[in-house]
Amino acid sequence: MPHDDDNETPLLADAVRQPDGTPERLRRQIEFIIEADRLKNVFRRSPLLSADRRENDAEHSWHLALMTLVLTEYADEPVDAGKVLALVVVHDLVEIYAGDTFLYDTAAAADQEEREQRAADKLFALLPDDQREHFRALWDEFEARVTPEARFAKAMDRLQPLLLNYGNRGGTWRTPGVTEEDVLARKSVIKDASADLWRYAQDLIHTGAANGWVPRADSRS
Amino acid sequence: MPHDDDNETPLLADAVRQPDGTPERLRRQIEFIIEADRLKNVFRRSPLLSADRRENDAEHSWHLALMTLVLTEYADEPVDAGKVLALVVVHDLVEIYAGDTFLYDTAAAADQEEREQRAADKLFALLPDDQREHFRALWDEFEARVTPEARFAKAMDRLQPLLLNYGNRGGTWRTPGVTEEDVLARKSVIKDASADLWRYAQDLIHTGAANGWVPRADSRS
Numbered sequence: 001m002p003h004d005d006d007n008e009t010p011l012l013a014d015a016v017r018q019p020d021g022t023p024e025r026l027r028r029q030i031e032f033i034i035e036a037d038r039l040k041n042v043f044r045r046s047p048l049l050s051a052d053r054r055e056n057d058a059e060h061s062w063h064l065a066l067m068t069l070v071l072t073e074y075a076d077e078p079v080d081a082g083k084v085l086a087l088v089v090v091h092d093l094v095e096i097y098a099g100d101t102f103l104y105d106t107a108a109a110a111d112q113e114e115r116e117q118r119a120a121d122k123l124f125a126l127l128p129d130d131q132r133e134h135f136r137a138l139w140d141e142f143e144a145r146v147t148p149e150a151r152f153a154k155a156m157d158r159l160q161p162l163l164l165n166y167g168n169r170g171g172t173w174r175t176p177g178v179t180e181e182d183v184l185a186r187k188s189v190i191k192d193a194s195a196d197l198w199r200y201a202q203d204l205i206h207t208g209a210a211n212g213w214v215p216r217a218d219s220r221s
Numbered sequence: 222m223p224h225d226d227d228n229e230t231p232l233l234a235d236a237v238r239q240p241d242g243t244p245e246r247l248r249r250q251i252e253f254i255i256e257a258d259r260l261k262n263v264f265r266r267s268p269l270l271s272a273d274r275r276e277n278d279a280e281h282s283w284h285l286a287l288m289t290l291v292l293t294e295y296a297d298e299p300v301d302a303g304k305v306l307a308l309v310v311v312h313d314l315v316e317i318y319a320g321d322t323f324l325y326d327t328a329a330a331a332d333q334e335e336r337e338q339r340a341a342d343k344l345f346a347l348l349p350d351d352q353r354e355h356f357r358a359l360w361d362e363f364e365a366r367v368t369p370e371a372r373f374a375k376a377m378d379r380l381q382p383l384l385l386n387y388g389n390r391g392g393t394w395r396t397p398g399v400t401e402e403d404v405l406a407r408k409s410v411i412k413d414a415s416a417d418l419w420r421y422a423q424d425l426i427h428t429g430a431a432n433g434w435v436p437r438a439d440s441r442s
Contacts, residue, residue, distance in 0.1 A: 012270050012271060012388065013388075015270075015388065016387060016388050016390065019421070019424035019425060019427075019428040020424075020428075021424065022421060022424065026295075026417070026421060029291050029292060030384065030421075032291065033284075033287065033288055033291060033292075033384065034270060034384060034388060036284065036287055037269055037270040037271040037284070037385075038271040039280075039283075040269055040271060040272070040276070040280045040284075041269075041271050041272045048258055048261055048262075049233050049236075049255060049258040050233060050258040050259045050261060050262050051261065051262045055261070056280065058279070058280035058283045058284065059260075059261045059277065059279035059280045059283065061283045061286075062260075062279045062280065062282045062283035062286070062310065063254075063257065063258070063261075063279065065282075065283070065286060065306070065310045066254065066257055066310055066311075066314075067254055069307055069310060069311070069356075070250050070253065070254060070348070070352065071250060071254075074247075080303070081303060081307075082301070082302060082303015082304070082306060082307075083303070085286070085303060085306040085307070085310070086290055086302075086303075086306070089283065089286045089287055089290060089306070090287075090290070093287075127291070131291065135290075163251065163254065163255060164258075166237060167233065167234075167236065167237050167255060169237065196247070200240070200243060200247060200251075203240035203241075203242065203243065204240060206240075207240040207241075
């Protein structure tokens with residue numbers, strides 16, 4: 001997928017003029033909300049469980065929010081669930097301009113941070129200044145994984161595709177070159193949020209490998 | 222769209238056995254999370270702004286959550302934003318079994334409540350008992366619109382498709398028989414949450430009508 005963080009694509013909001021008399025602050029907020037509609041068309045690698053198509057970032061983010069409501073009891077440290085919800089709602093927004101970077105694509109990962117930083121600069125600048133800083137801080141918090149809320153949000157982000165892959169008897173685990181060890185390594189951040197969920201995640205991966213849905217490391221050709 | 226709240230469709234989670242040793246409570250929570258994947262395939266009438274297709278309930282719910290983060294400053298009463306987020310994340314889940322009821326479909330509205338109550342009974346029963354009651358209470362709170370958080374969540378639910386219709390120069394406003402007055406009537410619950418957002422919503426509708434995107438009441442044949 002091309003990354004259009006450098007191009008001059010007009011904003012979605014440019015297509016239709018806002019009503020006369022819309023206050024400047026509200027106009028900027030609405031333009032940001034409209035631009036965010038694009039997240040519904042950033043597609044991930046993971047296939048859905050409920051249909052034969054790939055998942056988009058917006059519905060993925062919603063699924064993480066729902067998981068947060070169900071699973072916060074497993075957090076090893078107390079977390080503010082409302083804060084975790086805010087983090088997961090915001091965490092993928094930069095992919096509107098930076099594109100989704102596949103977890104097992106090490107080449108794309110090399111410039112991922114730079115692409116996403118530029119995308120964040122561009123996207124959050126649509127908001128009024130105070131909110132630009134607030135949303136940027138939420139996204140930075142998620143990425144840095146220093147707070148208990150960010151660690152838990154990241155764990156949701158890693159556990160959710162694991163459920164999709166397990167339910168699909170492989171999914172992106174079947175990517176050439178990916179082994180059980182790679183999956184365990186990429187998912188190990190779950191451990192930083194919840195020992196219980198990390199135990200469950202390992203069970204999913206080991207069971208998947210036992211079922212032949214992802215190759216064991218020593219079976220790599 | 223058929224409503225399958227009465228049928229015996231197996232759960233999505235039935236397709237793949239959970240790993241041996243998964244604790245009973247966690248197994249039920251995961252089965253609920255997996256079943257919720259179906260919300261990504263409940264389609265609404267509203268067209269997206271960013272692509273030529275209809276919106277699904279999961280990405281719609283995410284969009285309401287993002288709007289909540291941006292717009293709570295306009296609430297006329299103080300609201301707990303984390304609570305509003307929980308309400309919008311949960312508010313459409315029952316449509317997995319009850320289907321989406323189009324805002325301007327008065328025939329479908331007649332049995333909507335009964336269909337949705339049965340769907341809620343079925344869906345939330347997947348969860349452990351304490352969470353079944355918690356999620357059911359969240360959904361009941363949203364529907365009752367008694368708390369400031371529920372009123373604000375409902376306002377987001379009404380404002381978001383207004384943005385899509387306005388940006389699409391009509392969208393579902395062009396449904397035969399729908400007039401500017403109908404739209405104003407259906408959207409007036411926004412007023413119960415925010416005078417500022419209600420003023421903006423009316424500006425969208427009036428400007429849309431002035432542009433010919435929705436007929437004035439006196440122009441109905």
